[in-house]
Amino acid sequence: MLDWVIGVSLSVAAAASASLGDNLIKWSYAKTKARKRKGEHKRPLYRRPVLLVGNFCNMVLNTGLSLVSFAFVDASISIPFGGMHIAFNVPLAYWINGERSSAKTVMYTGLVLVGVLVTLVFGNHSSNTFHARDLARNFLQPAFIASTLALGLVVYVVIKRMICGDSKASNRLGWCLLAGLAGSLTQAMAKVSSECTADAAWDFPFTWVAVITTLALAAGQVVLLNLCLDWFDATYVVPIVNATIIIAGSLYAGVLFQELERWTTVSKALVPFGIFLTGAGIALLALHADDDAEDDDTSSEVQPGEQGALSGHQSQLLSNQPKNGPASYGSTTL
16 A cells, blocks of 8 residues: 555656756766866766766666666656656755756746646556566557657657757757657656566566667667756756656656546546646746756856856857757767
8 A cells, every 4th residue: 555655756766866866967067167268188987986976876876766666656756756856956956056046947946846646646556566578568559659650759859959950049948858758758767667576577688689679779869868968057967857857758658557547537637637637847947947058148257267157157158069969979988
């Protein structure tokens, strides 16, 4: 009966580790840029322990805790708890990177928490156990195939129209959406891997495909997130990425694991509402962060190496970038 409590607790721990990882990665990149402005050479990866710890929190702790949580609770409940990432980001961004939160930020964070709470209260408090062969059949159901084609179309539009477009704002949003979509697929496949592993179906090739695919998607998500955090301000990147994961990941996983079929009439109305309320709160956080960054650009002068002044410096970097994205593509150390 208390399995869902364990699952939710693990999801919260996963969100905390991801938020810590994001801020440590951002801090590391900020220090690297400060050294570069002073004419110092970039340190090799093994001499950047904060970056290594940040990636460990993101890739190992976050993914591991998420995998375990999927064994106790439905993905449609676990994934929206990624919104807790934002709640943890408010104090961590201040303590680690000197990024202050305004009253609006706190208000929008509260909106995220309300959305998470609605999803928790009205979502499924029991989780079905799947066998590997059952999951393989789920991949062939028409609803899932249609959802996958729709997701693929979204990825194509994001790359073609936004990342490869002329607008710098669209470029930035496109990269963040792409990282979030990679995260959505990672969450769904992580649930599949968790179920296959619990089933101990190692003699079934689908299990190996699921595990390898999950690891590949997780690595791709970390790479994309690293790039976004290197090029853009964390207060913009984190909300957009998480909103995408919560909305796309929850609905995608709900179709794959047929969770929607077990919702009551009330759940069918309120769980999607909670998911979208969470996503809306996160999107508002991103827009508010963007407004703050523009205000910083016009009202303050950025001092080299000054903590908390990164968003202004980031804007200066972006102003010199080619239309298809930041110029630092080939120079980022992951």
